[in-house]
Amino acid sequence: MRPIGYSRISTLGEAAEWSATLDLTKLSGGSVSNTASGQFYGPSVVVARGNDGRLVPLIFDNSIGFGKDEATSLADARANFGFWQRGLDENSVGPRLPYMNFAVPGAQLEAQCSLAVGKFNHRDYILRSISTGLPFDLALAGDENEAGTDSVIWRRHIDNALDWINVTYGMPCATRTMLPKVSYANNRPGTTLADQISALDARLDTNTDLIANVAPAIMCFQIGEAYHDAGTQSKWKVRPFTTTLAAAYSGTGSLSMTDAPTLGENLVFNDGTASVVISTVIARSGSGPYTVTCNNPVPALSNGATVKATQTDGDGTHPSTAANTEYGTPIVAASKINLFQFDAATLALRARFTGPVTYTHLYRIDDFIKALKAGADAWASLDAIYGIAGHDVQGA
Known part of the structure; x- marks a missing residue:
């Protein structure tokens, strides 16, 4: 399950009013009123423990673990999005694991494990309001945003955060490796390796250490490696999809394409030009040519125009729905069984x-x-x- 966002993410259909004076302890008792100026109270989380014995994870992660940039309409049939949620709920490899996603977009892991205003404090209020005890068995904690150049320091910060979660909430932790982070050159947002500029940080060395020396985590999900290019691990692998328009596009409505893109694929139009645009496939029909609907505006294009794909939304950091579904989700689904070893x-x-x-x-x-x-x-x-x-x- 996922709480509403106190800093709402409109692309995920969230909407909430908030105030710095919110008293979320009212969710567990006392009088709750929606009449106070600038304040909003209401049930944001329903928590219960079943009796079938399945392990229940609590996710501490950032916008990448949250699935922030995925299109809401592309959530699966059970309303999951992001690699954690899809993988935990997948049942062809192991049992479905009920979860709560408390990922905090925009914060490094050590900052998430802080009760300072604007960090984790609102979520902590919710956790502490569950007077009968937390119904979670372990935490899944991931990092991305530190951008440190010293892997020893970065790893120490991750370990401190895992220890904090363990002590504060009384549960063991598993962690994950980090995805690539790049900037793009020549108006080519991930359609080539040469035009990706790797971030000058220590994420690869930190990943290597997380895999080799797991403690204090109980295990490390090797998620980041699924997105890396095999030869240049600091860069995103280039998505193989490319096609052409089967008819001229006026700039409104659906597009006609020679080949069928995957739902959730981030398509690149006008690649290598100043008018380059990225838009996500949210609907597809036909048997060739294919009628394709995207979620963001696409400029007018001529018949035969080339269309490519990219893993990210153009920021070099957040993966697409298609990338998460193809790369990260299977790793979580296959690896979660190790939590029972x-x-x-x-x-x-x-x-x-x-x-x-x-x-x-x-x-x-x-x-x-x-x-x-x-x-x-x-x-x-x-x-x-x-x-x-x-x-x-x-x-x-």
């Missing part, structure tokens, strides 16, 4: 419990057992382990 001793211990065990507690038990098995294998020498009960459910 517990040591055999952990599973045997769980089977002996008479009461329910949350995944949050199971991960901690698993970490403890694996640590004892490492090195000299102290686990094999133990006859029993006695634990002291916590003072409450959260402490336990």
Whole structure:
């Protein structure tokens, strides 16, 4: 599920009034009024835990993990958009995992893990208002926006954020690798490798370290690599689609194309000219030529004009619906099963419990057992382990 945006994102159909004096604790009790000047109160999130035993992730990410630039009309049949949401809800590889997306567009991960105004504080109010305890088993946390040139410092900031989430909300974290970030030259927004200028930051080295040294995360989803060009990993791979117009276009209505683009493909018109335009395919019909509708205005074009495609929306940062669906979503869908890979001793211990065990507690038990098995294998020498009960459910 996804909360409404307190800083609304109109392209995703969000609309909300807000004020710096909002008191979101009213969502959990007290009198709620919509009459105060400049303020808006209402149910933005419905949270509940089912009883079928599935793991429930809470997503901490940025606009890329949110799926910010995807067209709302291209959400799938279950209203998912973005690689996290589509991949977690996909069920051909593993079970569907219910989720909450608390991604914060425009903030690096360390800034997201801050209760300062304009950062994470509104979402934190919502989380803390759930007096019965959070119904989430782990956090999925991704970073993109730091732009640091020192991978050691960047990694330290990510680790600090993961530790903060773990301590603040009592849940383990998984993370992901970062997507490319480029600027474009010669009015060619991602249609060639040569015209992509890689960002001068340490994201590739940081990605390598996240994969090689996972802790304090429990695993790393290798998402960014799916978008990289194989030979130049700092750049986006060039989308293979290219076609021509099958008829002249007047500048209004649908376009006629010789080949069928994928729904959600970001098409490039007038590539390499000052009047270059990017527009997303939101509808397609026919059997050739194909009738194609795009979401942004396209200028008048002549019959036979070349049409290309790009992974991003033109900013070199945010992937298209087609790219997320083809590249990121399968990685999440295939990798999420690794979230269930517990040591055999952990599973045997769980089977002996008479009461329910949350995944949050199971991960901690698993970490403890694996640590004892490492090195000299102290686990094999133990006859029993006695634990002291916590003072409450959260402490336990």
